[in-house]
Amino acid sequence: MxxxxxxxxxxxxxxxxxxxxxxxxxxxxxxxxxxxxxAVKESQQRIHAALINNDFKMPGRKTVINMAPADIRKExxxxxxxxxxxxxxxxxxxxxxxxxxxxxxxxxxxxxxxxPIKGSLPIAIEAxxxxxxxxxxxxxxxxxxxxxxxxxxxxxxxxxxIVDFFDNNVEPEIFKIDTRQxxxxxxxxxxxxxxxxxxxxxxxxxxxxxxxxxxxxxMIGPPGSGKTMLSKRLPSILPxxxxxxxxxxxxxxxxxxxxxxxxxxxxxxxxxxxxxxISDVAxxxxxxxxxxxxxxxxxxxxxxxxxxxxxxxxVLEVMRQPIENRSITISRAKFTVEYPASFxxxxxxxxxxxxxxxxxxxxxxxxxxxxxxxxxxxxxxxLDRIDLHVEVTPVPFRELSKLKKxxxxxxxxxxxxxxxxxxxxxxxxxxxIYANAQMSSRMLHTYCTVDDEGQELLKNAMEKLGLxxxxxxxxxxxxxxxxxxxxxxxxxxxxxxxxxxxRSLDRDGWGT
Numbered sequence: 054m055x056x057x058x059x060x061x062x063x064x065x066x067x068x069x070x071x072x073x074x075x076x077x078x079x080x081x082x083x084x085x086x087x088x089x090x091x092a093v094k095e096s097q098q099r100i101h102a103a104l105i106n107n108d109f110k111m112p113g114r115k116t117v118i119n120m121a122p123a124d125i126r127k128e129x130x131x132x133x134x135x136x137x138x139x140x141x142x143x144x145x146x147x148x149x150x151x152x153x154x155x156x157x158x159x160x161x162x163x164x165x166x167x168x169p170i171k172g173s174l175p176i177a178i179e180a181x182x183x184x185x186x187x188x189x190x191x192x193x194x195x196x197x198x199x200x201x202x203x204x205x206x207x208x209x210x211x212x213x214x215i216v217d218f219f220d221n222n223v224e225p226e227i228f229k230i231d232t233r234q235x236x237x238x239x240x241x242x243x244x245x246x247x248x249x250x251x252x253x254x255x256x257x258x259x260x261x262x263x264x265x266x267x268x269x270x271x272m273i274g275p276p277g278s279g280k281t282m283l284s285k286r287l288p289s290i291l292p293x294x295x296x297x298x299x300x301x302x303x304x305x306x307x308x309x310x311x312x313x314x315x316x317x318x319x320x321x322x323x324x325x326x327x328x329x330x331i332s333d334v335a336x337x338x339x340x341x342x343x344x345x346x347x348x349x350x351x352x353x354x355x356x357x358x359x360x361x362x363x364x365x366x367x368v369l370e371v372m373r374q375p376i377e378n379r380s381i382t383i384s385r386a387k388f389t390v391e392y393p394a395s396f397x398x399x400x401x402x403x404x405x406x407x408x409x410x411x412x413x414x415x416x417x418x419x420x421x422x423x424x425x426x427x428x429x430x431x432x433x434x435x436l437d438r439i440d441l442h443v444e445v446t447p448v449p450f451r452e453l454s455k456l457k458k459x460x461x462x463x464x465x466x467x468x469x470x471x472x473x474x475x476x477x478x479x480x481x482x483x484x485x486i487y488a489n490a491q492m493s494s495r496m497l498h499t500y501c502t503v504d505d506e507g508q509e510l511l512k513n514a515m516e517k518l519g520l521x522x523x524x525x526x527x528x529x530x531x532x533x534x535x536x537x538x539x540x541x542x543x544x545x546x547x548x549x550x551x552x553x554x555x556r557s558l559d560r561d562g563w564g565t
Contacts, residue, residue, distance in 0.1 A: 056142035056149045058135040059156045059185070061176040062125055065390040066304045066345070068172060068179035070156070072121045073132065075139030080115030085136075087120030090128045099130070100137045102163040107213055112144040128342060131170040134159035134189075137212060138219070147220040154186040155207075157215070165212040169193040171310040174303055177201040189215060195228040196317040197307060200300070202232070230317050236296055239320040241463075243289040245282075248461035252448040256283055259443040259555060261465050264290050265472035266534030267488030269376070269398040269438060271361065273557065274445025275415070276408045280401035283445075284357045287399060288322045289462035291355070292473050298353045301393065305352055309345050323354035325396075329363040333371045343383040343390045348375050351396040361400040362430040369435055372398070376438045379485075398439065402431075413446060428558070440490060440527045442557040472537040489534045494526060501529040503544050510546055514553045528552045 055076045061068040083097050101111050118136055120127050135157040142149030158176060160168040169191045177198035180188045187205030190198055195208030207225040209215055217223040247257060256272065260283060263270040272280045294302065303319045306312055312319075327336065327347045338346030348356055358364060375381045379395040404410035405424040410417040417424070436442075473488070479500060480486040492500065503511070511528065514520055520528075532544045532552035539548070 054143045054145065056139050056152065058139040058142070058152050060120075060132050060135040060158050061156060061172075061179050062127055063172045063175065063308055064125070064388075065343075065392060066175060066301075066308050068175040069125060070179060070183050071125070071127065071132075073135045073139050074117075074119040074121065075136070075143040076117045076119075077112050077140075077143045078115050078117075081113070083116040083118070085118045085120070087118075087123040088126045089120060089132075090126060092130045093120075093127050093132055096130060096133045096136055096161075099133055099161050099163060100140065103133075103137060103161045103165040103212055104141070106163065107165040107211075107216075109141060109146055109216075110144070112140065116140065116143070126342065129171070130160040130168075131158045133161035134167065134212070134215070137161060138215060141216065142219075147216050149219070151219060155189055156180040156183075156185045156187075157189045159189070159191045159209070161212065167191045167209055167211060169314065172308045173198045173312075174200065174300075174307040177204060177206065178304075180204055189218075189225070192226065193314040194312075195226075196230055196315050197303070197312055199228040199230040200232050200235070200303070200318055232318065233296070235318050236299055236320050239318075240293045242321055243462065245286040246289055246462045247286050247465060248458045250279065250283060250286065250459055251455060253279055253283065253445070256443055256445055257460075257465070259441055260287055261290065261469060262531060262534050262538065262555075263287070263397065263399070263441055264292075264465075264469045265538055266440075266476070266530065267397060267490040268440035268531060268534065269400075269490070270441040270443060271400040271402065271436075271439050271558070272443045272445050273402055273404050275412050275447060276403060278445045278447045280445050281357075281359055284326075284355075284359075284399050284401060285324065286462065287355050287357075287397075288324050290465045290469055291322050291397075292466070292470050294320060294322060294353060302353050305345055305349055305392070309350060311350070323351055324357065325351040325354070326357040326359060329358075329360050331364070331368060333365070333368045336368055337371050337375060337381050337383075337394075338392050339383050341385075343385065345392050346381070348372065348381060348394040348396060349392040352393045354396060356396045356398050358398070358400045361402040362427055366430065366432070370432065373434055373438065379491075400439070401445075404428075411444070436558055440531055441555040443555060444557050468538060471540070472534065475537045475540070489530050489537070492530055492533075497526060497529050501533045501544060503529075503532075503549065507544065507546055507549050510549050511553075518553070518556075520553075520556055524556045528556065531555055 058073045060071045062071050141147045173194035174197050181204040189207045192208035192210050195206050199206045206228045208228050209225045214225045299320050325347050336347050375394045381394045382391045405419045405427050407418050409415040410424050532548040535548040536544045
């Protein structure tokens with residue numbers, strides 16, 4: 054007898070419907086075809102034990118399981134449940150009348166219990182698009198899938214619940230989520246707040262500018278000056294995610310298997326801080342069967358690279374294209390996968406190996422030329438993509454001992470949101486542009502015009518401070534953001550002066 058059940062395969066951050074055909078005929082042995090990986094082939098042992106332990110029989114005849122389309126690789130253990138249901142239906146142990154109405158996914162334990170899977174959100178979206186009546190998933194994944202409306206989401210703990218549903222019409226638990234309520238209830242759940250930071254007013258100002266314009270930033274300072282602490286608080290002043298961004302971010306984390314049990318939606322901007330020993334593939338994504346990297350997991354949020362010169366040169370260089378394109382395309386011989394990667398890059402570094410170059414109190418013990426060699430670990434093309442270079446100095450005791458709290462993240466965030474609203478209106482007709490940091494050179498001539506006095510100021514800065522030519526565009530972008538924060542239509546000299554000071558690493562003689 055031939056029976057069909059339906060599952061899904063993940064491709065990038067999307068899902069494709071997989072038809073699982075189970076045919077039982079004369080002969081012996083079980084055969085799984087359709088480009089299954091090792092985990093799918095091993096499902097035979099798990100399914101056999103699960104069925105026996107729940108008082109079902111494993112057919113003693115030839116069982117052929119075809120997973121179509123056969124040219125798409127099937128990975129993971131999530132096909133256990135639809136294969137098991139197909140075997141029970143084909144061997145006429147349960148009714149298969151309504152198999153075609155539901156998409157089923159889940160990993161089976163030997164006792165028949167159902168374990169969580171990856172990618173339940175894109176799977177639920179695919180089920181709705183293919184007009185399935187409902188979707189049956191492990192109970193831990195059901196809240197995430199229930200974000201998708203116009204489809205019934207059942208959560209199960211054991212294979213018995215599914216058998217009772219198809220055979221006895223006993224419905225498992227139906228999950229319903231109010232997506233908007235779930236989204237808005239957690240918009241402000243941030244662990245860190247800027248009110249806990251003593252002093253460092255100039256660094257907070259720089260991060261406010263970075264958040265307002267979507268600018269990448271690098272902080273240079275001695276150990277213990279607060280670079281990491283400040284970076285961790287940056288997401289708390291970024292504009293809140295909109296619902297579209299939240300769903301897109303959730304899809305990526307769902308496919309990567311990073312959603313916690315019973316978590317329905319990611320509603321705060323992600324903050325990713327990989328260790329400097331990370332490989333280039335782990336950072337941008339890839340592998341034999343491509344997976345999302347850290348830059349995609351930081352999509353719509355912040356990627357923080359602490360101790361930037363300690364990262365391998367190849368790791369840093371592979372980021373150059375994704376920073377510009379805001380996506381990463383991973384190509385293999387038989388297929389291509391594209392992951393979104395629109396993130397803010399925030400980096401920190403010591404000014405030299407000993408950490409005390411330019412320190413106001415401690416002397417640098419590095420040999421001549423070592424500082425410049427240390428800085429040269431970061432290439433010019435990468436620095437070219439970082440708008441703000443911020444020098445961080447240690448906080449003096451008088452600031453640390455103050456009992457008064459600093460300005461909180463909520464107050465800073467309000468100013469950032471106002472500045473972003475100005476930019477949203479400015480770039481309403483420009484597809485894919487939403488912040489000043491993304492402006493092209495042509496846009497600079499339209500939105501970043503300065504008067505003769507401003508041009509003279511820029512000329513003097515480039516000549517006297519030895520600023521590089523590439524710093525020119527970056528200064529104009531940052532000045533445009535500072536003007537937006539001041540709600541000024543035109544860029545004036547004060548905005549340009551402040552923007553110029555954020556190009557430390559472009560100055561001739563810095564680090565020599």
